[in-house]
Amino acid sequence: MPIVSQASCSIPYVRFKDAQQQLANVVAIDYFFAKEMLTSGLNLELKLENNINDELLFHLLLALSESLREGHSCLPLSEIANHRYGFQCDHDNVVTHHGYSFPELTSLNNLLNQLQLSSDANQAVVYYEDKLFLRRYFNFEQEVIEFISKRCSTASSEAYLNENNQTNNEYNKSVAFCLNSLFPVSEIEKNSETDWQKIAVANALNKSFTIIAGGPGTGKTYTVTKLLAALITMAGNSALNISLVAPTGKAAQRLAESINAAVAGFSTLISPEILAAIPKEAQTIHRLLGVIPNSTNFRYNQNNKLSLDIVLIDEFSMVDLPLMTRVIRALPNNCQVILLGDADQLPSVAAGSVLADLAPYHQAHYSKENLSYLTQVSGDDQIAKAKKNTADHVTFLTKSRRFDGKGEIGLLAKAVIAGDNSLSWQLLEESKSKRNCQLTWIDNVSNLASYKLTTANKVSQADEINVTYDWLIKLVEHYYQPIKQCKSLAEAFSKFAQFRILAATRNGNAGVEYLNQFIESQINHTGKFNQLTIGNNNLYHGKPIMINQNDYHLGLYNGDIGFIWRNEAGHLMAVFQKTSTALLAANVEENYLWLLPSRLPSFETVYAMTIHKTQGSEFDHVAMVLPADTKSQILSRELLYTAITRAKSKLTIQSNRSVWRQGVESQVKRYSGITI
Numbered sequence: 001m002p003i004v005s006q007a008s009c010s011i012p013y014v015r016f017k018d019a020q021q022q023l024a025n026v027v028a029i030d031y032f033f034a035k036e037m038l039t040s041g042l043n044l045e046l047k048l049e050n051n052i053n054d055e056l057l058f059h060l061l062l063a064l065s066e067s068l069r070e071g072h073s074c075l076p077l078s079e080i081a082n083h084r085y086g087f088q089c090d091h092d093n094v095v096t097h098h099g100y101s102f103p104e105l106t107s108l109n110n111l112l113n114q115l116q117l118s119s120d121a122n123q124a125v126v127y128y129e130d131k132l133f134l135r136r137y138f139n140f141e142q143e144v145i146e147f148i149s150k151r152c153s154t155a156s157s158e159a160y161l162n163e164n165n166q167t168n169n170e171y172n173k174s175v176a177f178c179l180n181s182l183f184p185v186s187e188i189e190k191n192s193e194t195d196w197q198k199i200a201v202a203n204a205l206n207k208s209f210t211i212i213a214g215g216p217g218t219g220k221t222y223t224v225t226k227l228l229a230a231l232i233t234m235a236g237n238s239a240l241n242i243s244l245v246a247p248t249g250k251a252a253q254r255l256a257e258s259i260n261a262a263v264a265g266f267s268t269l270i271s272p273e274i275l276a277a278i279p280k281e282a283q284t285i286h287r288l289l290g291v292i293p294n295s296t297n298f299r300y301n302q303n304n305k306l307s308l309d310i311v312l313i314d315e316f317s318m319v320d321l322p323l324m325t326r327v328i329r330a331l332p333n334n335c336q337v338i339l340l341g342d343a344d345q346l347p348s349v350a351a352g353s354v355l356a357d358l359a360p361y362h363q364a365h366y367s368k369e370n371l372s373y374l375t376q377v378s379g380d381d382q383i384a385k386a387k388k389n390t391a392d393h394v395t396f397l398t399k400s401r402r403f404d405g406k407g408e409i410g411l412l413a414k415a416v417i418a419g420d421n422s423l424s425w426q427l428l429e430e431s432k433s434k435r436n437c438q439l440t441w442i443d444n445v446s447n448l449a450s451y452k453l454t455t456a457n458k459v460s461q462a463d464e465i466n467v468t469y470d471w472l473i474k475l476v477e478h479y480y481q482p483i484k485q486c487k488s489l490a491e492a493f494s495k496f497a498q499f500r501i502l503a504a505t506r507n508g509n510a511g512v513e514y515l516n517q518f519i520e521s522q523i524n525h526t527g528k529f530n531q532l533t534i535g536n537n538n539l540y541h542g543k544p545i546m547i548n549q550n551d552y553h554l555g556l557y558n559g560d561i562g563f564i565w566r567n568e569a570g571h572l573m574a575v576f577q578k579t580s581t582a583l584l585a586a587n588v589e590e591n592y593l594w595l596l597p598s599r600l601p602s603f604e605t606v607y608a609m610t611i612h613k614t615q616g617s618e619f620d621h622v623a624m625v626l627p628a629d630t631k632s633q634i635l636s637r638e639l640l641y642t643a644i645t646r647a648k649s650k651l652t653i654q655s656n657r658s659v660w661r662q663g664v665e666s667q668v669k670r671y672s673g674i675t676i
Helices: 016-022 028-041 051-069 105-114 135-152 157-164 168-182 196-205 220-235 249-265 272-277 285-289 321-330 354-358 368-378 408-417 421-430 470-485 489-496 512-526 581-586 637-644 657-665
Strands: 095-097 125-128 131-134 209-214 242-246 310-313 336-341 394-397 439-442 449-451 465-467 499-503 532-534 537-539 543-547 561-566 572-577 592-595 603-605 608-610 619-625 647-654
Touching: 016 028, 028 051, 051 105, 051 131, 125 135, 131 135, 135 209, 135 321, 168 196, 168 220, 168 368, 196 209, 196 220, 196 368, 196 394, 209 220, 209 354, 220 249, 220 272, 220 310, 220 336, 242 249, 242 285, 285 321, 336 354, 408 421, 408 439, 408 637, 408 647, 408 657, 421 439, 421 657, 470 489, 470 499, 470 512, 470 619, 470 647, 489 561, 489 572, 499 512, 512 603, 512 608, 619 637, 637 657
Parallel strands: 209 336, 209 394, 242 310, 310 336, 439 647, 499 608, 499 619, 619 647
Antiparallel strands: 125 131, 449 465, 532 537, 543 561, 543 603, 561 572, 572 592
16 A cells, blocks of 8 residues: 655644644644644555645544543544634633534545555554554453453353362352352341452352452452452462552552451451462563563563463453453463453543443443352342343442541432532531531632742742642641651651542642642751752752652662651651561661662652552542633543542541632543544
8 A cells, every 4th residue: 555645645734833823722732633643654555636635634633632642542523523622712702722623523534434444454543443552452342352252151160060060050059059158148147238358259250351340448459359269269279370459659568568457357257378378479561570660561471471360350440441452462262361440530541441341330230140149159149130241250348437427428429429419518618617527628729828938049930929839738737847856767658648638630739749848848848858959959867858760770660658757866867668568567777778869860859749649559548629710621520430439537628619619510521433
């Protein structure tokens, strides 16, 4: 096929500056992607007939690139048909950018059907089922779809039946016996509502691929610990190679802590031999796959499979499409896959929303065959009836032990994720008149105070900045100020884990950078510190820091949190907790990694952090700061829900009504070609 040269295509904007004049908020990378694809990236069998089609294709490619940047894995044509792309008016309704008007869906289809962009064509862009894909992401999705399809059609019980020469009925009796031992039922509970934790374990036992989904406090790790015990029990004398993983080091540490706590609580219920076989350590997905320094590839892949019988991935909402694809490539055919996560949380930062795609419902949608199996092994005949659209691989845990339905945090989370602006705002307003309320609401247009902020002896852009954070000073004094006086690192890390300030954005007066600068100004004004400056980093004893860049040689990863801490010799060092559960349980010096600050990769102060960065973490008290105006496009109900559910017992929110309404009424929508 001939390559279309630049001479044969008419670029509607010769320079990026020209595109900026016509299209609002156009980004350089999108412009150059579209230009490259149009001039040399696509092999077009049919030359474009006129400049109008050149112009249309260019804007389609521009929109595709923007869609990928925003986290979508594809661009549905229905989303841009009859849409004026890049149009903008100013506050006086004067047109500043005229934009480009896409034609109706038929015209878009006609153009793309001419261009030989089918899934089996050798093209950089794919046109499939009325969606545009970059080839790379189309292939990723097809791999995931094929993997799930094969796993969902293969029962994990098949190998057990063959090995033990049992019938399905005999297997089901074995499962029922195992379940009854793990979930003993009292006479009072016999006629109560369905125990979805028990159903989740039953549903996973005969499947090669399963998802256990649920909000905070619904007992996902508690349930999966019983599931692991059941799998080990059913395996008999066959030792299972099980791996526990999570997307981040913090999430992996929390997973290990939760599993260990559950194991300790099951000592009178489950035999010591079974409990001993449950893995006590967790690791990141990257560590499981084997990172190759300075490479995007992993040691384990489709040509070098992992040796695993079971892999459990927690906090799966954080896993993006490319990473999911690399995981499934590395798994052997006989490996059972168990995913845990909350589909209502924010999707992954990178492209894709795999958990939401694979768990699209919020209640059980079981086929008649699966319902019959679950009823037989669980003894529960009240399980939800079969639905038209089935998802046998998913079980939803709906009963929260942390949020019992009466606490204000749980009620607020439920109202926000349901998009109920009125109820959620009512809960915030009512918190002002309630005593012993879990919520505290602060209006960010009142109680102004002035502060002079400095960093590394450099005055910030404004000598005095009006802020609304006078309420924050007491929280800083209570939670953060005592850290420098802690007698041990264990005490400091424990104290710091109690409280965190969350922000929606990095920039602006409600952003992470400003908040950290403000808090440091308060600490440095009221405490005496021997300070050391390295570049722009003002270092002092007790300063919390977060790593922003992976360093595989040092064993530090994006999101790892530590302290600047004075060692016995009086030198300021960077200290991080090791994630080994065995070491942490021993509470010894080997718990910690000590490094010179000059050796660290990129890091930042972390009194405040973005909501995205807190996924996989939880704190006793959370303070959420939202911007004072509605200009931010990042606000969504998923963002608010994620922040709210990081709090276990106390939540402080600073927001005005218009910003809150925008967040609750906006919903994250990721376009995808993955359907089940």
